[in-house]
Amino acid sequence: MAEPRVFVSSVIDGFQPYREAARKGIKAAGGEPVLVNEDFPSLPKSSRNACLDAVASSDIYLAIIGERAGWRAPSGKLVVEEEFEKAQNRDMPVLLFLVAGDREDEAERLARRLSDYVEGYFRVEVESPTELQEETERALERLIDKPSDEQPDMQRVKDATSAPCDLGGRPSLRTVLMPEREEEVIDPMTLESDKFRHRVYRIAHALSVKLLRYKEQKSHSLSQNALVITQRSSSRQRRGKEDVRIEIGERGRIIVDASVTEPDQRGMGAGMVIDASKIKGVARRAYAFAEAFFDEIDQHGRYQQFLHNAVLANPGNRKIVDEVDPQQKTFSVPYGAQNDHIVAFDTPRNISRNTLREPGGEIGRILTRIRRKRESDTQKGF
Template sequence: MRIFISSLISGFEPQRAAARRAVITLRHEPVMAEDFGAQPSSPQIACLQGLRGSDIVVLILGEHYGFVPPGSSLSATHQEYREARETKPVLAFVQQGISPGPEQAAFIAEVQAWEGGLFRGGFVGVDDLQDGVTRALHDVTLANATAPVDEHEMSVRATAMLAAENKNQVTSAMLDLVVVGGPRQRILRPAELEAPVLAEQLEQSALYGHSRLFDRTLGTASGLDGSDLVLRQERGASIRLTEQGSVSLRMPLDEPRPLGRGFDAMSGMVIVEEVVQERLGTALDFAAGVIDRVDRTQRLTNLIVMVRLSGVEHRGWRTRAQHASNPNSVQMGHGGMRERPPITLTIRRAALGLDRTALIEDILVPLRRQFPMAS
């Protein structure tokens, strides 16, 4: 793979050399401004072209913001980050124990606030940085590697978990997500599944963690359903965890929360694309956290991710902008019940944490195609 190394150059030569060593150690190709030579274009254009031709970006941030080219309000490194973040995996490393100025502090805050497709790590010295870059690139390599896996068996288990979560009639719109790991094996002993501490940890994460699945104004019930641990809320949100480390999640799409856009996206007449995208990101992040918690030694190497929307018959699909421009006019199709099979992806386990933006897109686009665009 071609790895673009983005950072301040002047005064950061040791850190860039450490990143180069990490890339070469894993037999990838470093792409660095120092190697471009004479170019007919400006240095910044040459760097952006090098970035666009790369597969991954390693971003290294230190104390100083760097030179701001004429005609721009952003430093060269900041421009490179903005260029990369929507299209490529970004591995960001922030130096610890520094006192950045206002511009660099804002840049670091922007990087740390962005969730999709980004790995973040800290470093103190060049050896620490080299080790961190090596580990992160190795994880990306694993995420994109292929390995033999019984996809059919995993898909059967995932489908069964979807069915188990939909036995009762549901009237509100729900996002259903299942993550099944392979090769099939027992990850949790029965005593571990029924231990109160596990349910308490899941409930704590669902209510107060970074990826909040549950509504804090509602009560939560937990217990065993057969051999599975299940946590439920009144509005239909739920978590199911099996002995094999498989996770099934349900999230309401019609949750009445203000969106700050001047309209009620939860009208019950349309599916709002950005709401599905937000819930999907939350569910994937929560599932990744659960699997990492119960399978710390990564015995599960491959995953099936299965997603569907339920309780959404006769709804159309809109973006927030489309709904804001005409919220009171929704013309729906009348084609009867349509079969909407779940969206299914087979991935390496590391891809659940890395390449998050691409994973969400690979699920969201096929989901959108299953629904008519609401006029």
């Protein structure tokens, strides 16, 4: 399961040994440390917004208060104080550590506020980075559930692959991707908004994605807890070729159905095969869309692990080939294989966000598994 993200809040200058000690303690306890100043790349936003967004993307807030209070934000509050209030507003668990020694007035005020006897949090005083590391690990072990031997809940992914969308009875590929964290990713009100829908349209039309095409007709609807966008080919000559369906759920599940046919091919043989390059192309566009989507809504990387699967729908008797020759008049057809759909993996696979950026290996795996199952079905049919 995904590691809980722990945001480290403190002054920066001269405090690196304590911040690194916190990092080590978080990792030892099974968490993912979030240290904005040390780890984040350049972002198209202010430092203040980057820090507050990082707090919002985390699961646990950890504050370390030493001698100095640090910088003040435009609000007049200390930076650490603003980050603390953001964590409070999101009902996040708060861990508070005080470094032993004298504190300047504002640092003392902050320490008193965060550790107030009635409204504050129980504090632990440490005298060295080594002690902070040990106490951080000890505190987090009580908050972080250790991974069990049980398989993660994959039912939502399995449900999506058990009944792929029918794009006019033509062969299509469905790809399913879902964050491993079981939580609301998109607010229901956001999901219904025009702004969010246009955002999805923009991402899907982008040159780096090309999942949707501007010249084709589109429609949208809300289905249960998901936004559904459908594209249908407008040209009779290209009917079905550009058919696409995109579904995005509140929990971040993305389902993409897209045609893998070439209706403008000529020759009887060409009509009885599926070009492997079409399967690869559709899968690549689907994962490019997922990558771009999460890069926009999750710039601080809260969602790093995903469950995914793929299914070839309505293959009929068609054979999967590496190259289609439209001039070929005859073709051997696997008449024994007439499955409605072929699921790539028996159990949904766990992939990382890095795989979304470079999905070539995973796409090759998908095609290989679908082909093997197609061949196995053919042998059983004969």
